[in-house]
Amino acid sequence: DGHPSGGVGVPGGGGAVGGGGGGGGGGGGGAVKTRKPDNTAFKQQRLPAWQPILTAGTVLPAFFIIGLIFIPIGIGIFVTSNNIREYEIDYTGTEPSSPCNKCLNVSWDSMPPCTCTINFTLEHSFESNVFMYYGLSNFYQNHRRYVKSRDDSQLNGDNGSLLNPSKECEPYRTNEDKPIAPCGAIANSMFNDTLELYRIDNDTRTPITLIKKGIAWWTDKNVKFRNPTGDGNNLTALFQGTTKPVNWPKPVYMLDSEPDNNGFINEDFIVWMRTAALPTFRKLYRLIERKNNLQPTLQAGKYSLDIAYNYPVHSFDGRKRMILSTISWMGGKNPFLGIAYITVGSICFFLGVVLLIIHHKYGNRNTSADIPN
């Protein structure tokens, strides 16, 4: 019979049965199973298991081994990091004495750009390839509204998105009824100071060659960013119908003279578009290659940095820096990792010693009392 005989059940004398009483009957009470449960390890909960039991015999060696492995690694990393040469100049110009102080309140479209020169001296020579970075502080490239304010398909060369950018780009989506290419707050706020480096040798200024290609991630340059496609390679024609971002002095197809570094695949642009995770960040600006094996890339001595100061940061208390750095097998200067390894290793070693002493002093008293209960 198919009646749902749910809560049928009438106790002889007792009437009031508290509550709804609907709780029972999780499964259909209909089919009464009469078969015997299988005798398998799974069903009888006899699966093999391993339960680590912490004893002095396992814990002490573990501490010592961790300590002995981590400390050398940490020292190695720390020494490597310390051997890396790094030089940093803050050229924001908030101090009245700074040469760039005059440019502090520039605006985007000041023409001609405000320029300033900062002289500095390198105490040590930079032996291997040198990487030149610009650094910004208090700049929130990781703000949620900032991060999402871009149109990846537009940057990937999609013609539809080029003329009709995503809504995420608001309020930098259109300007004067023309779509902005590239759209969004990230592109709009692209860093546009120009930095030039000169070596001063007996009052003669020798410009140092700065390579501007090879600074972006390969995947970004070749996969993520593409210029729009169409007839011919004339970027001006391909970007027809779009307008430049509000803050930019010139449109995207005039970022560089070389065609494979122009438009969306301009490497400075790509580097900027890879947003930083933290409000203080540095981005690769130029490469300085070592010319020959006899001379260091940058000798110790006097240098000067020429800045075309276009990028205002003073209004939000931002700072601008220029960083010169060499690179080792583990990347740039980064003492934290080495210190972290050394710290953890030392703590483990120390704990090991403490536990060993404790074990040695008190361990024998109740070795037998481990198991019961």
Place this chain on the structure above:
Amino acid sequence: EEERRVRANAREYNEKFQYASNCIKTSKYNIVTFLPVNLFEQFQEVANTYFLFLLILQLIPQISSLSWFTTIVPLVLVLTITAVKDATDDYFRHKSDNQVNNRQSQVLIGGVLRQEQWMNVRVGDIIKLENNQFVAADLLLLCSSEPHGLCYIETAELDGETNMKVRQAIPVTSELGDTSKLARFDGEVICEPPNNKLDKFGGTLYWKENKYPLSNQNMLLRGCVLRNTEWCFGLVIFAGPDTKLMQNSGRTKFKRTSIDRLMNTLVLWVCGRWIPGIPGSGPVGALMSSPCPQIFGFLVCMGVILAIGNAIWEHEVGVCFQIYLPWDEGVHSAFFSGFLSFWSYIIILNTVVPISLYVSVEVIRLGHSYFINWDKKMYCAKRRTPAEARTTTLNEELGQVEYIFSDKTGTLTQNIMVFSKCSVNGHSYGDVQDMLGHKAELGERPEPVDFSFNPLADPRFQFWDPSLLEAVKLGDPHVHEFFRLLSLCHTVMSEEKSEGELYYKAQSPDEGALVTAARNFGFVFRSRTPKTITVHELGRAITYQLLAILDFNNIRKRMSVIVRNPEGKIRLYCKGADTILLERLHPVNQDLTNVTTDHLNEYAGEGLRTLVLAYKDLEESYYEDWSERLHRAGSAPEAPREKMMDASRSMGNGFSYQEKLSSSKLTSVLEAIAGEYALVINGHSLAHALEADMEVEFLETACACKAVICCRVTPLQKAQVVELVKKYKKAVTLAIGDGANDVSMIKTAHIGVGISGQEGIQAVLASDYSFSQFKFLQRLLLVHGRWSYLRMCKFLCYFFYKNFAFTMVHFWFGFFCGFSAQTVYDQYFITLYNIVYTSLPVLAMGVFDQDVPEQRSMEYPKLYEPGQLNLLFNKREFFICIAQGIYTSVLMFFIPYGVFADATRDDGAQLADYQSF
């Protein structure tokens, strides 16, 4: 509907009342309504609504910190699975409805029997039933193939009892044997409106200007099966949804499981204990609900902190930063921005309580239930029944039980009744004696009494005292009367497959034992009709006229019959509880009563169950008078009727015999109880103890004792005791029982355990767990309960730990991204973190973890204590978990922060970009 009027064979007349037709509908949806109705029901769950709310938040661009698919994927998954399950359930309901509605039955229409589908049967129709057919609706039995309009039914479908029951037509209609007479029958029934009381019916039949009272004895209820009766006719009184069966079946509504309630607590921020599956509050609730307000509070707290941070940031920094990042349209103040970011952070931080928590908890509970069902060591080979977890939601509560309420008979004891001793007219029989006539020690039993003189004896019956048989053979009138009473005063049905091969079907095992005893001593109950009982007394067939049966019930605690023997003398035979019967005895027999009471106490001291038998000769006129009063009372409400019967009996009677049954061995539990302090209280005193002003005192006294034994209590009192403990002690209670009288107790306790034993399956139906032997309870609690509790606690700790470690990283990142609710992780990672990446380890631990082997937890019951004290998952443990999670999240954020802040790749490119980070 105040009362129901039904006229036989008058469809037009009955139609104007618009009674329900016999078509039943237990399904909830059809194809069109399924989607909206099901979704509506699912969104009544606060959990689902909560996630829908999150989803809506995520669709607002100003707020959305995660894209919508992070919530919609799991939500849709959960909704779909539930919907598919509901749909399949409903499909099977549709199928079974159809099958039931299309069953054939024979309906008398216009004097001709016609085959009709069940759903076309109307109230007032007369239908014909044949043997082994299901009863189509609630019928008033009119007549049957058996004499006196008798018929037999099996009510397993209704109450789980498998013995047959007798129903009888009222005499006037029992003569309407053929269709032509029935077609002319135009009686009108006025009765109570539809209700769910299976054992009560009150109504009156008006026919030919006479009134006839109707009772439950005249009714055939839907769901019963006709047995041993060739055919019968019945008048449809209640049809379809009005039948008692359908009135009893639980509404097919959306089941609320404890998970939902947990979520409700969480969302509504209601402190206190939430109520799990069974009525009453449970510690699964306490277990999980207590931290939940904190979690929710925590969520809000974090959100507020970050929102304030955002407001300050926007006010101090963001305003100036507008040259690169202007505020959204419509956001004009830092305050409003903070308000928006509060919601954004709620979305992000909600991963501390993701949907997967609820799914995982369900999966784990289900796993635990299956382990209970699969346990070979809780399988009873004799009855071939494995243990069954009938609810999946209470497993971890099994690890926290503090108070166990157990029924004795059938639960502690196995409820196999054997006639072992009796005291007749002051003489005690039944002691096991050795050759010299001394009381024998147990174990050295002599040969049992030889019953070979009696061809009808049951060979399985054993008795060791030959003196009782000798007394029978010598013709001691008291002993004869003793066994005559046993063979007459009962409700046992006999079945004689072949000559001399008698089978008794008894409603309770003690009746069966008594009638069997009488049978072996030469007073063989052969057969019964509604008006007669035939007994072979020492080989001589005697037929007694049965004038009345006053059946046993829990209030009267006795049963009586009034019979007229072939000589024409009317006698009342009565058997029942000693407390009730002894006070009704005639004072003349005071001496005998005292002797008998001594014997009774002696028997009771040996742990035997005792009954007192008595009889009284009745004057013809007295009987006439009584039956007249009974007749009149019949149609009146219940109470006065009961009273009258009492009045008739209390006239007292002759002498008392008695007899006992040995209950089989008690389990160790009872012995343990007996050892320590124990409070023994009987039903009478309990009634006083349970009064409002006494109950606290009673509870305190009871709790001071190691065990409390309540004897002679009604089912309601059982439930009241459980309720009392639940009310004043915040402890988990477990009730275990096997009979219908335990149902209320089982339902009241946090956990109800049913023993699938001899007394039907009502207890099992009401229970949360069932198995067939009491001893399995130990394993259920100490092994399964303990493990479940342990696993659930570890699971919750682990789960909250991992989610706090995961989520709090966003909190730390907030300080570096202007509190803009930017996420640290990729959205796909957030979506899949709980569903894929971290789901299996927690689940595996929650399902399989064992801290000690099962043997150990059986050996050392002390291991059970942490559960009772709720040591493994309380606020303290919870905060330790959270602290650990937060500590982990600090490491998880600040170590990468230190490492990546200035890191460059070995080709010079910066690594501190958002994507790498």
